[in-house]
Amino acid sequence: MNFNLTKTQELFRQMIREFADKEVKPLAAEVDEQERFPQETVEKMAKLGLFGIPLEKEYGGAGGDNLMYTIAVEELSRACATTGVILSAHTSLCLSPIAQFGTEEQKRKYLPKLASGEWLGAFGLTEPNAGTDASAQQTTAVLEDEEWVLNGSKIFITNGGKAHVYVIIAMTDKSLGNKGISAFIVEAGTPGFEIGKKELKMGIRGSATTELIFTNCRIPKGNLLGKVGNGFAIAMKTLDGGRIGIAAQALGIAQGAMDETVKYTKERKQFGKAIGKFQNTQFQMADLQTKVQAARLLVRSAAFKKDQGVPYSADAAMAKLFAAETAMEVTTKAVQFHGGYGYTREYPVERMMRDAKITEIYEGTSEVQRMVIAANLYK
Amino acid sequence: MNKTDFKNVYVFAEQREGVIQPVALELIGKANDLAKELGEKVVAVLAGYKMDALAQTLIEYGADEVIKIDHPNLEHYLTEQYAQAIDQVIKHFRPSIVLFGATTIGRDLAPRLSARMSTGLTADCTKLEISENKELMMTRPAFGGNLMATIMCTEHRPQMSTVRPGVMQKLTPDSSRKGVITPFEVQFDESKFKVKLVEIVKEDKGKIDISEAKILVSGGRGVGCKENFENLRQLAAQLGAEVSASRAVVDSGIMPHDRQVGQTGKTVRPNLYLALGISGAIQHLAGMEESDFIVAINKDKFAPIFQVADVGIVGDVNKIVPLLTQRLEGMMKK
Amino acid sequence: MEIVVCIKQVPDTTEIKINPVTGTLIRDGVPSIMNPDDKGGLEMALRMKDEYGAHVTVITMGPPQADLVLREALAMGADDAILLTDRKFAGADTLATSNALAGALRTLKWDLIITGRQAIDGDTAQVGPQIAEHLGIPQISYVANLARKSENEFLVKKETEEGYQMLEVSAPCLLTVLASANKARYMSVPGIVDAYNKEVQLWSAAMIDVDETKLGLKGSPTKVLKAFAKGMKQAGQVYEVEPEEAVGLIISKLQEKFII
Numbered sequence: 001m002n003f004n005l006t007k008t009q010e011l012f013r014q015m016i017r018e019f020a021d022k023e024v025k026p027l028a029a030e031v032d033e034q035e036r037f038p039q040e041t042v043e044k045m046a047k048l049g050l051f052g053i054p055l056e057k058e059y060g061g062a063g064g065d066n067l068m069y070t071i072a073v074e075e076l077s078r079a080c081a082t083t084g085v086i087l088s089a090h091t092s093l094c095l096s097p098i099a100q101f102g103t104e105e106q107k108r109k110y111l112p113k114l115a116s117g118e119w120l121g122a123f124g125l126t127e128p129n130a131g132t133d134a135s136a137q138q139t140t141a142v143l144e145d146e147e148w149v150l151n152g153s154k155i156f157i158t159n160g161g162k163a164h165v166y167v168i169i170a171m172t173d174k175s176l177g178n179k180g181i182s183a184f185i186v187e188a189g190t191p192g193f194e195i196g197k198k199e200l201k202m203g204i205r206g207s208a209t210t211e212l213i214f215t216n217c218r219i220p221k222g223n224l225l226g227k228v229g230n231g232f233a234i235a236m237k238t239l240d241g242g243r244i245g246i247a248a249q250a251l252g253i254a255q256g257a258m259d260e261t262v263k264y265t266k267e268r269k270q271f272g273k274a275i276g277k278f279q280n281t282q283f284q285m286a287d288l289q290t291k292v293q294a295a296r297l298l299v300r301s302a303a304f305k306k307d308q309g310v311p312y313s314a315d316a317a318m319a320k321l322f323a324a325e326t327a328m329e330v331t332t333k334a335v336q337f338h339g340g341y342g343y344t345r346e347y348p349v350e351r352m353m354r355d356a357k358i359t360e361i362y363e364g365t366s367e368v369q370r371m372v373i374a375a376n377l378y379k
Numbered sequence: 380m381n382k383t384d385f386k387n388v389y390v391f392a393e394q395r396e397g398v399i400q401p402v403a404l405e406l407i408g409k410a411n412d413l414a415k416e417l418g419e420k421v422v423a424v425l426a427g428y429k430m431d432a433l434a435q436t437l438i439e440y441g442a443d444e445v446i447k448i449d450h451p452n453l454e455h456y457l458t459e460q461y462a463q464a465i466d467q468v469i470k471h472f473r474p475s476i477v478l479f480g481a482t483t484i485g486r487d488l489a490p491r492l493s494a495r496m497s498t499g500l501t502a503d504c505t506k507l508e509i510s511e512n513k514e515l516m517m518t519r520p521a522f523g524g525n526l527m528a529t530i531m532c533t534e535h536r537p538q539m540s541t542v543r544p545g546v547m548q549k550l551t552p553d554s555s556r557k558g559v560i561t562p563f564e565v566q567f568d569e570s571k572f573k574v575k576l577v578e579i580v581k582e583d584k585g586k587i588d589i590s591e592a593k594i595l596v597s598g599g600r601g602v603g604c605k606e607n608f609e610n611l612r613q614l615a616a617q618l619g620a621e622v623s624a625s626r627a628v629v630d631s632g633i634m635p636h637d638r639q640v641g642q643t644g645k646t647v648r649p650n651l652y653l654a655l656g657i658s659g660a661i662q663h664l665a666g667m668e669e670s671d672f673i674v675a676i677n678k679d680k681f682a683p684i685f686q687v688a689d690v691g692i693v694g695d696v697n698k699i700v701p702l703l704t705q706r707l708e709g710m711m712k713k
Numbered sequence: 714m715e716i717v718v719c720i721k722q723v724p725d726t727t728e729i730k731i732n733p734v735t736g737t738l739i740r741d742g743v744p745s746i747m748n749p750d751d752k753g754g755l756e757m758a759l760r761m762k763d764e765y766g767a768h769v770t771v772i773t774m775g776p777p778q779a780d781l782v783l784r785e786a787l788a789m790g791a792d793d794a795i796l797l798t799d800r801k802f803a804g805a806d807t808l809a810t811s812n813a814l815a816g817a818l819r820t821l822k823w824d825l826i827i828t829g830r831q832a833i834d835g836d837t838a839q840v841g842p843q844i845a846e847h848l849g850i851p852q853i854s855y856v857a858n859l860a861r862k863s864e865n866e867f868l869v870k871k872e873t874e875e876g877y878q879m880l881e882v883s884a885p886c887l888l889t890v891l892a893s894a895n896k897a898r899y900m901s902v903p904g905i906v907d908a909y910n911k912e913v914q915l916w917s918a919a920m921i922d923v924d925e926t927k928l929g930l931k932g933s934p935t936k937v938l939k940a941f942a943k944g945m946k947q948a949g950q951v952y953e954v955e956p957e958e959a960v961g962l963i964i965s966k967l968q969e970k971f972i973i
Binding site for chain 2: 724726806807808811834835836837838839840841842843844845846847850851852853854855868871872873874875876877878879880881882883886933934935936937938939940941942949950951952953954955956957959960961962963964966967970971972973
């Protein structure tokens, strides 16, 4: 057993950290403040091949692995959680399911452009009445004249309006319950497909989170992803992968808040000495960093299992549950250590605390993660 | 090699368009100290074209002899032309020490020569001394200025170094000083002239990024209004410095954001940071405390800026700064 | 067009701290990086590759760990990499270093040799011009831009104190490049994935074209007599004096520090 990154992964970590520090971090506050999608960063990321990290070269990917992908999300989120989730939603929720479940034709058509970043990807599962209970899908897809006709709406869709390719989950036969759900690939600009309202959020405010509205939206028959009735399984497997990405995002936020707090508590003096010299600070910080490192090991072990092709569903759920709750705890305490300054936008921990909250909610709430972990225990 | 064959301290008297560069005069000043200890002469090597009275200036500043190479090939500095000229001077006269200014010219020419003569060269010295054995001891900063190293070149001659401008002291010019001017003919091998000068462009380099400035004159709330910042600009002009500011000043619109030092601004580490009317809030200190030398002026003697300052003055910046500018102006004129 | 870029692995000197008790350098935990000016030079070469299809070889002299900067260069887009590593190179000053690199360059083909202007650990700016002299080719230092006029003619922008110069030169020649000449690209992800699949050639002193007496410590005319930390920062003094006196005080402190 080896806990070290490979030389390739280490070289990658060096690059992505530098990229995050120099290109991403300087924009983080502005992107948050203005609720602005960091298009220029997305373009820079595309040039470096970051939108196809774990994809085979054959389909235009970089030929890296999922561990490298989690390192990317972690390091980007350490600087800016908005940027982290753009990559995570694209890679885990769109590129991966098409790579895993797509036909050869679909893979040839979509993957190279997704990997190059020319097209950004998104995923639509959640509906106003189908959140944690994903099986309650009300969006329908009916086959008519060799075309699928979609009707309904999706909400809280990350990269909504910015993406070109959407993996959409819809009900094809309500009588079959979960087995009546199918997955589709929908391109932006298809008649009948509109972007609805943009959410105003507490955190990750630069990421585009929108509603997707389908009104008699007709897509080619060939845009069915996987088999009819496999949609629920595809969605669940996709979310397993996605959870590793969000876990990595939470980990990055937590580490970012730790770094900021170490720096601040070294500089800030009260009662004649740096507050980092007080044992209360040191003990709390030691506990927090231990949790962050534990989260990192969970994230990496889940990614490692995915790379090895062994089941990782429970590992991904544990990684997400623990990393998300760690991020919330670390960022809350980071604000506390910063005192009054921490509550202002002068310091980034205020943003990080707001950003951390979503990691306990999206791609399966912490409660859902516990359900997955427990189901694995009691199967 | 017999070391006793090599004598005298030579200075490459860098001139640009007929103007002797200050560093050349500083080097002549230092060469006087070294030559005295060695019991040798100070020789300036002046290369250029139609340089009229420059040789006399070098003598007034302390050169015992000026070797003058006047040739159209040397009108503008080009590496190979100058390398041939100085190489022939060194081979002919055999100096024990040759000093160059650490300018874009000196740092281009000296290494080329050191390789041509297979002798040592020490870059960017800040201190030159003679050892008990009459060897040159060259001290220079390394590791980004974190470390000083003293370097010697005992088995090769000449001993060569480039020296940072502004470090050595020039002598007071004295028109009664006597010296010899020795014209020197260079045999140029023009087949080796491969680089052609197309254009020389002078530009007002304007404002440098504050994170790259060597000296920063930085103002805070204590400076007050926009008009008072003019005082800072005048001081900066005297020091060749850039003007930066604290967040309070930037937020109030007196200075643009790219001039802000601190947590939400830029991190700077200049050689000199003048903190004027800056109290030293923690987010400001985070951006500047790595500066090499910090001088702070503030009315409040308990201001935290004094904890990081090397020199702290309790007083009114708006009184002290104009006075300081005046005094510096006076010094420059001299 | 064949371009060889000489690069160096250096400690990130901005991360070096002084031990406040002993006054010595703390080098532990200081990351090793590709020297910034060298990176600017590599970027210049890679842009020639992007535009004209140049073949770019990177070469470094250093301990086996210097492999890392070569991998970085490969991941940025260099085609080949050579590591000069041999105990015989150890203890080299700039002249001995330039002799080793020139010895290696004699066995390679090139139209352009690019080095950084200077390395941040030594700041000497000497190795580039010394290599050019050993190889008998022209040099242009402080290069801020490179444009190709024809197959083997170049227009080079050289920074000076007053502004810049435009210079014309034909291949072969050597350029020493400023980090500020361009913004170096990041390693690409596919480049990183491939970097360790490529071979870094290991060359010893016996494999290069140079007299061994010119290498390493014995080939170095300069010797370090002593190295010491710059005076430690003392707790500053605060003066409550009249403006006139304050001005005199500041000026004398600045003179003491050679700032004015």
